Amino acid sequence: MKKILFIEDEPALQKTLGGALTAENFQVVSATDGEIGLRLAKSEKPDLILLDLILPRLQGLEVLKRLKEDDNCRQIPVIILTNLDDAKNIEEALEMGATTYLAKTSYNLGEVVEKIKKALI
Amino acid sequence: MKQDLFDSLSILKQCRKYRLYPWQCPQFLFLILGVIVIISSLAIYFIGIRYSNDPQIVALIVLVVTVFLIIIDFFITKSFENLAQVARMKSEFVSIVSHQLRAPLANLKWTIDLLLSGKLEQVSEKQMAYLLILKENSQRMEKLVSDLLIVSRIDSNEFPPKLQRGSLTELAKATIARMAPLAQASNIEVRLSVIENLPDAVFDSAQISQVIDNLLDNALHYAKNKGRVEVIITQKGDNLCLGVKDDGIGISQSEQPYIFQKFFRGEHALKAQAQGSGLGLYIAKSIIDKSGGRIGFRSKEGEGTTFWFTIPIK
Numbered sequence: 248m249k250k251i252l253f254i255e256d257e258p259a260l261q262k263t264l265g266g267a268l269t270a271e272n273f274q275v276v277s278a279t280d281g282e283i284g285l286r287l288a289k290s291e292k293p294d295l296i297l298l299d300l301i302l303p304r305l306q307g308l309e310v311l312k313r314l315k316e317d318d319n320c321r322q323i324p325v326i327i328l329t330n331l332d333d334a335k336n337i338e339e340a341l342e343m344g345a346t347t348y349l350a351k352t353s354y355n356l357g358e359v360v361e362k363i364k365k366a367l368i
Numbered sequence: 369m370k371q372d373l374f375d376s377l378s379i380l381k382q383c384r385k386y387r388l389y390p391w392q393c394p395q396f397l398f399l400i401l402g403v404i405v406i407i408s409s410l411a412i413y414f415i416g417i418r419y420s421n422d423p424q425i426v427a428l429i430v431l432v433v434t435v436f437l438i439i440i441d442f443f444i445t446k447s448f449e450n451l452a453q454v455a456r457m458k459s460e461f462v463s464i465v466s467h468q469l470r471a472p473l474a475n476l477k478w479t480i481d482l483l484l485s486g487k488l489e490q491v492s493e494k495q496m497a498y499l500l501i502l503k504e505n506s507q508r509m510e511k512l513v514s515d516l517l518i519v520s521r522i523d524s525n526e527f528p529p530k531l532q533r534g535s536l537t538e539l540a541k542a543t544i545a546r547m548a549p550l551a552q553a554s555n556i557e558v559r560l561s562v563i564e565n566l567p568d569a570v571f572d573s574a575q576i577s578q579v580i581d582n583l584l585d586n587a588l589h590y591a592k593n594k595g596r597v598e599v600i601i602t603q604k605g606d607n608l609c610l611g612v613k614d615d616g617i618g619i620s621q622s623e624q625p626y627i628f629q630k631f632f633r634g635e636h637a638l639k640a641q642a643q644g645s646g647l648g649l650y651i652a653k654s655i656i657d658k659s660g661g662r663i664g665f666r667s668k669e670g671e672g673t674t675f676w677f678t679i680p681i682k
Contacts, residue, residue: 259475263478263481270487270488331467352513355478355481356477357481
């Protein structure tokens with residue numbers, strides 16, 4: 248069973264996307280802020296990380312930067328899942344090594360699940 | 369402290385604060401008016417010494433006129449500064465509110481998706497009908513928020529096109545395919561007519577896709593039931609021209625001058641209760657203007673409308 252770390256501070260989103268991923272037989276580990284997310288990425292060794300950008304305590308881009316600096320986490324694919332869809336953030340995240348950048352409002356739930364499955368192949 | 373003082377004296381930094389071009393911002397206006405005051409004072413001095421032998425009277429007149437001009441200069445600049453400040457705050461307000469609305473909207477959308485998928489539990493036909501109403505309305509809100517965000521970016525010069533060479537035909541095909549469910553639901557046939565061997569053009573594909581989307585969405589809403597919408601791409605000199613033609617109700621003569629204005633909605637749109645924010649055509653025009661093209665329309669009431677735009681080949 249593939250393990251997904253979902254770093255997102257919105258409980259409603261944790262429940263919906265988390266629920267949809269569990270229904271697809273993924274093991275979902277949740278983190279509600281950047282610091283917990285970073286710690287869980289190191290201890291849980293997930294197969295994929297879903298990362299929001301606006302997070303309490305440690306912003307998403309900083310989490311991404313630290314993940315890519317860490318020898319044990321560098322290879323884990325990171326999908327950015329955020330409400331920010333401006334070109335500057337997208338470019339910055341992709342340059343820093345994010346696998347894909349998904350603006351939440353541009354995709355429906357099924358499409359996001361498909362993207363996640365694709366990234367795990 | 370010292371840095372703040374230098375920043376307040378730097379015209380370019382101040383203009384950046386208001387997100388305006390230098391020639392549009394109050395500080396630049398103050399500088400220009402200052403130069404005009406100096407030139408006017410010198411002119412009055414030279415005219416004065418020509419017609420008066422008393423240097424004290426000339427000096428007094430120059431002094432009075434200069435003080436008067438400086439006071440006017442100050443008040444004009446201050447009013448412009450206040451207007452610029454209000455415009456900036458309005459734009460920031462729209463941007464903040466829109467961003468804040470996006471998070472709950474995404475939650476709402478995905479929760480409805482999850483319920484509709486039937487993965488939680490079986491959904492009855494009646495429940496499905498109500499869930500679809502929720503879905504449709506959340507989509508409407510989403511479109512409005514997205515349009516407001518684009519408008520706030522356009523108004524604050526934060527929406528520059530990323531020009532790249534590409535195929536306008538392929539972009540039109542993809543947009544038509546995306547709109548197929550709406551066309552089907554409205555019982556409207558969408559046709560694409562393209563002349564052979566069209567060259568590629570230079571455009572920002574995300575932005576031009578948004579323009580085609582907006583024009584096609586309008587055409588589908590206003591075309592007659594069982595009607596037809598045609599997307600036509602041709603070459604006109606150094607430009608490619610894309611037209612979206614519908615056989616709908618048309619735009620009345622009296623409304624035509626306002627059609628590209630922000631939030632403008634025609635009488636037909638209001639009567640037919642067609643969905644829309646009145647921002648689509650404003651966004652389309654802003655994008656095409658920045659892409660080096662032109663946009664316009666031909667319309668006859670009762671016969672239909674053709675919206676067209678051009679983009680440069682080179």
